[in-house]
Each structure stands twice: as C-alpha cells, then as structure tokens.
Amino acid sequence: MRQADSALELHGLVVSYDGVAALSGIDYALAPGAWLGLIGANGAGKSTLLRALARLVAYQGTVRVTGAEVAHLSRRRLAQLVAFVPQAPELPREMRAIDYVALGRTPYLGYFAVERPADRHAGHELLARLGLAALAERPVGALSGGEVQRLVLARALAQEAPVLLLDEPTSALDLGRRVEALELVDQLRAERGLTVVAAMHDLTLAGQFATEVALLDHGRLARTGTPDAVLTDAELGHYFGASVRVLRDDDGDLVVVPRRQRGGPS
C-alpha cells in the first residue's frame, strides 16, 4: 500500500460509544478520484465511519487524508482537506443562499476575519455551477428540497477540500432529483479530481455511481470491492437479512430489487 498515493487511509479504526463498539478494526485505503459507496443495514456504522473521518467523533487508530494524520491536524487544516455533508443539515432559514455558501470559506479565513471579495466570487461561481445563481439572494428557508441539496453541496465544495464525505446525500429527495444530485457529484468528482465517500441507502444507486463499495456489518468491514463483486444476491441476502435480487438493466447497470419472502407465517 503506497501511502502517498492514497487520498484516504484507515488503520485499525475503532469507535465506541459508552464502551460499546460502533466500529472496530477498520482498515482501508482509497485512491484519489475514487467514489467509495458505504452500504450496510441501519446501525451498521456507515454514519459513524463518516463522522470519524471528519473527526466529529473520538476514535482510536489512524486516519490519514492525503498522507496527513487527521488527529494531528488543526480543525481549520482538516476542514481544508475534508468537507462533510450531513444527512440532515441544520438550515439557518433567514440566511441568504450566497452567505450560506460563503460559510464554506471559513477554513481559509482568520479567526476575526470576514470574507474577502475573492471568497464571495468563489461562492457565487459555485452557485452558478450548481444552477442556483438566480437564487443567490433568497433566504435558505425559501428554497425547495432539491435546491437546498445543491446549496449544501455548494457550501461543501467551497471548502475546496480534496475529500468529500456525503451522508445519505439523497435521502430527502424524490426519485428524479436523486439521480440528478448524484450525477452532479460525479461530474464534480471528475472535474476536480475529488475523492468521494458516501453512505448510500439505495443499493441500485450505489452500484451505479460508486467505483468501489464497502459493506459494513455490525461495525466491521464485511466485504469490500467493486460493485460487481460485492453487490450479489448471496452477499446482500446474507447481510441485509432479506431476499434481494441483483439484476442488470439494458445498459448493463446494476439494479438491486427486494423480493417478498414467500412461505413465512401468514
């Protein structure tokens, strides 16, 4: 494993809440530009893993981002390397969209400083890139669900961090918007060489967007590999405790569908 080449590297990562292990012995290395889809049942540790990578929970073991040990970085420096989009962001409803995006510039500003014109320009360009330029002066509370999703993404991108962490990024969106949002992330990943780690509930979307998949089970890495290797009938059935079938659509993309259990007690 060549350390310097990895965007993200975990060694013996352990997280416990009140003595109960939520994650144990995670080892993983992720190359720059990759998209790691974290899958697993509810409570398997997907969110905990993301939060450990952003140092939002205490952990044991080692996490390196672009070779730097996360535990030794200042908050500010870490925020320049890792951007985190939580599952349910807290929205200051009265803040204007442009000001919200500009919050992403925080890691580059001094303690008492306010944004420079360059920061505001960067924020505005991001809004334009995500199709929100016309809404720049609207309060956050007036935006639709899809617009908010893109806005939060824009704030994370304003951090200009090489690693982007997404926690269930599309759970709040309807079907059409989900694909749209993930397409956008994928485009930005390509444009900017971002490394993406996303906890993904929707296995079909995980199969279609992730370049590699890690299946978490009770706080351990159960299976890792390409979507083709991990997303199989047998593996998913075993770890999700339900019958699923993995299909291929006409374009050869993975489709995961659940199947009703027959023959149970009626």
Next chain:
Amino acid sequence: MGPGPRQGDGAGPPPPVAVARPVLVALAVLVVVTVVATAIGPADLSLGTVVRVVADHVGLHLPGRVSAIDQAIVWQIRLPRVILGGLVGAMLALGGASYQGVFRNPLADPYLLGVAAGAGLGATIAIVSASRATYLLPIAAFAGGVVAVSLTYLVGVRASGYATSASIILAGVAVAAVFTALQTNIQQQHAADLQPVYSWILGSLSVATWSDVRLIVPYVAVSTVVLLGHRRLLDVLRVGEEEATSLGVDPRRVRLTVVAAATLGTAAAVSVSGLVGFVGIIVPHAVRLTTNASYRVVLPVSLISGASFLILADLGARMLDAPAEIPLGVVTAFIGGPFFIFVLRSRRSRQGTL
C-alpha cells in the same frame, strides 16, 4: 471551471449583507436620544443653559452666564448619567446578542450563566459588611459575577465531560440558584440593609459619576472589540455545532471566548448599574425583527440600540415620577414584558428566527 450557463453571470456576486444602513440609522437614533436625554431632567433647565455648559466643556465659549449649580447639574450629574446609561445598555444588549448566538437559544442573556446572581451576592456581601461599602460595591459585584460564571463553566464541563450548550446552561441554572439562595439568606440576616440591597438588585443609575464611566470603559471596550470580532463566527454557528466543527471552527473555543468577553463586560456594567433586566433579550430581538438575522448586523446594531434603549429607559426613571426616581429595572421590565410577548407572537408566525 468556466462560467456557468445560467443568468447572473458577469454580474458578479450580490453585495454582502447590508450592515452600513442599519448601523447608520441606529447611530442617528442614538444621537437624537442622547441629545434629548441631556436636554431633559428633573432640574428644569433651559436648552440654552444645557448647550452653553456642554459647549463650555468642549472648549467653545458661548455668551451668557450659567450658575455654578446649573453647571454642575449638566456636567457632573446629568451627562455622566446619560453616558453611563449608554455604556451599560450597549454592553448588556451586545452581551445578550452574543450569548444568544453562542448558545443558539433565543432566551439566553448574560444573566443566564450566573452573572446576575454572582454580582448580586457580591454586592450584598459588600453592602452588609458595611464599612466603605460604597467603594467596595462595584468591585465585589464584578468579582461575584466573574466567579459565578467561572463556576458555571467548571461545573458544566465536569458534569458532562465536555462543554455542550445544554450542560453549561443547566450548570448556570444550578449555580444561579445557589448564589441567589446565599444572597437571600445574607440579606435576611441583615434586615437593616434590605433597602440598599433591594435598590441595587432593581438597578439604578442614580449615583452615576464620571469615575463610574472611567471605571467601566476599558472593560466595555475590550469586550466590545472581542464580541464584534466574532460576528462572522456566530453566523457560522447558526448551522449547528457539528457542521460548524466540520467547517473548521471549534465551537467550544468560540463559546469560551464569547462567554469570557461578555461576562467581563456585563459584570463591569452591572457593577455600576445594578441588575438592570431585560435589555439583553429585548434589544437583540427587536433588532432581529427589524433588520436581518445575520450577526454582522445584529451585533453592532444591538450595541448601538442597547445604548439608546437604556438612555431612554433611564430618562423615564428620572422623569416619570420626578423628582422621585423609579427603579431602572422596573422601567425596563415594564417595557420588556409586553415586548417579549409581542416577540413570541411574531416568532410563532415566522418560525426559527435564529
């Protein structure tokens, strides 16, 4: 990344949150209020007399003579009282706005963590231990306030292992209860001193002097610079502690710095004014309702409007029952209570002001 396809390009980003306009309006109001409060008082002086005295002291000699007593009334009694009221009001309002930001709690104000209870205990001890109480009182009140808030912080961190907003606020409630109980007990043991203790708790600027002004200016100045410096960070905290952390901000460090600065300033203010209530809550809320929720606006405008508010309230304390005084705390609470209901009602229709 090239320019996007959507409208708005080429126009550049929209202007930053408008700060200058509300600040200028608030300043204009402050100037008017200050002039009015300096012109009016229980001593029925003509406007010409007041102008002559003030002009005289800024090196401008206008024709006409003013008696020594009228000189003293304007320059030694009325003006320091107006200025002190402005400083205390500005500090309480700025402290309140900062606390509300850092605890993300619309009811937070500097009294929440025990400044009031601690200062009350300190003042009571100074008053009942009698000798030279008048000199000791501000120092004792200041020390009491700082000790109480430090204790709140220690207890809050000890209790939960780390300083969350909730654990600190709960510790503040507990510390305030203990300090208030001690204060009440001492007060009951020294019934003869009930009146001065009670007066102090209700707050008053009745004995304001230039030396009081000089006493608190350094604290208010340092506190103001530090708190205004946090105007952007308080906006960052509006996305919650966890997201603020992921943006590179340490909420605990921000909270500790803001609490320390606000406590120093507030303790200094109440040490000369007594426990004037409600300013720290109603002024910032009024500012939010009329301007913008961004702390870049809320902090400076609260600072200026707090000064105007307390100068006006003190004018009421001086004039409504002249020549007798009405306790300042009574005037502010009398305005504050109804206003608070108004704020709560309008919040219900606008949900989530912070």
Next chain:
Amino acid sequence: MRTLRVALATAVATVGLALAPSVGGAATHAAWPVTVRAANGAVTITQRPTRIMSLSATATEMLYAIGAGSQVTAVDKYSNYPPGTPRTSLNGYALSVEAVARYRPDLIIVAYDPPSLAAQLATLHIPVIYDPAAPSLAVAYHQYLGLGAATGHLAGARAEVARLRARVAAIVRGAPHVPVGTTYYYELDPTYYSVTSATFMGQLLSLLGLRSIADAGGTHVNGGYPQLTAEFILQANPSIILLADHGCCQATPSSVAARPGWSALSAVAARRIYILPDSIASRWGPRITILLQAVATDLRRAFG
C-alpha cells in the same frame, strides 16, 4: 400614577391612625384581663405579662422607658438600647414561630407583621401587639399608652408621654428662628432616598420650621420616602443637609462635598451638613428628643 400613590398612602395613614391603640380610661389600675387596640386589632391580655418578648427595637426602648423592663425576658438582635437588654439572635424580619415559642413568652410585640405570624402565634395562645413604625408623634404616644395598659404600667406610660411632650415643646421653644423658607435634604442612604415633611421625621423637623426639598414631588410619594435624583437635589439647593447614613454607609460632610457637582451647593459652601445618629433616627421611641435636640443644636450653629 402619582395620584394613585398619594391615594394609597393616605389610605394607609388613615388606617394606621384608626388602628392606633386606644385605651379605655377606666384601665388605670391593672385589672386583668386587659384589651388594647393595636394595628392588628383588639388584643386581649388575660393576666399581667412577666415574659415579654419584644421584636421591635423601638418597643423595647418604650417598654424600658415606662418601667416594664423587668418583665422583658427576650428582645430581638436589633434591640440594642437601653444597655443590658436580654438580646437574642432573633430577627424580627425572618421569624420562625418555633424559635419564638422556645422563649415561652406571654406577650409579643412586633413592628413587622409577616403574613400569618400573628395567626400562628395565636394558636399558641400568645397575644401579639403589632406596633408598626409610627407615622406621627400622636401615634407614637398611642403606642406608649397601649404598651402601658398591656403590661400594667399605664401610669408610667402616661408620665413618659407627658415628659416627651414637655421636652419636645422645650426644644422647639429653645431652637433658633430659622429664616422663612429654610429647606433641608435628609439623606437616608447614599442613593438619595429621602423623607418628605409627611413622614414621622419630617413632622419632627417641621416643628423646627424646616421644610423638606422632597415635598416638591408630593409629600406621600413612595410612602413619604422617595428616592430623589441628584440633579433635583442640586437644583433645589437645600439650606442644610442632614445625614442619616453615617452609621450605615460612612457618609460625612467631606464625602458629600466631594461628590461630583455637589460643591456648588450652598449647604456645602456654608458647611451646613450635619450627621444624625441614624440608629436613633429610624426609631420613634423615647430618644426622639435626643435627635430633635441634635438638630436644634445644628440649627443654632447654622443660623444662631
């Protein structure tokens, strides 16, 4: 607002007078039981009290003055006069009925009547006389007579009242004639609480021809004890300043003169600032003559 206060204060004063003790003329000799009227209504004492508890510093002074001192077995912590009173740590403003009962009193006198205290003591069958701060000399004399009747010293009480009347009259006769319109500022505490001419103290000072500057706002504002604004005091420019806050708060003529702006006052320029013994000034008992004499002496120095 002011009208309401005046109305209230007037009502209180009227009630106070109505409730002042009135003693039946027949009760010259101790014929038990005795009924006296105090601020808490009619109080019946079944036999000559021998274990009197006074929780009022003024009542304590009155009891000793009328010759009932030997029947007093416990007084509160503020009853520091005359010397040798049986002082306890009891605080008349924060009482527990049990702590009172421990002394087994057969008569209790209070100047402060917290809700239900008298009712609770009544369940112990201990009579309670409530003699609050007297609004006038007349009420103070009534309180004397009530205490006299209740303790079997009515003759002593009458003699003491007569002595006080004569002494007050003598002091007033001997006092210098002050110029018409002589005013005073009476300082209760360093935050400028003062008295109007309608208060007990104000009435005493009126006897000497003095008028309070605080009267300008109505004599009954805040029960006659308004907090004045500094600029009002300066503008009123009182002829003399009387300090009743030396004992509590160390106010002195020089500390007053040193207050910013106060040097412009004519009382400061003419050094007409006088310290009053504040421990006496807050009481309406036998030592009012000492206070009155002190002021009369000050006036002689000022105008004589």
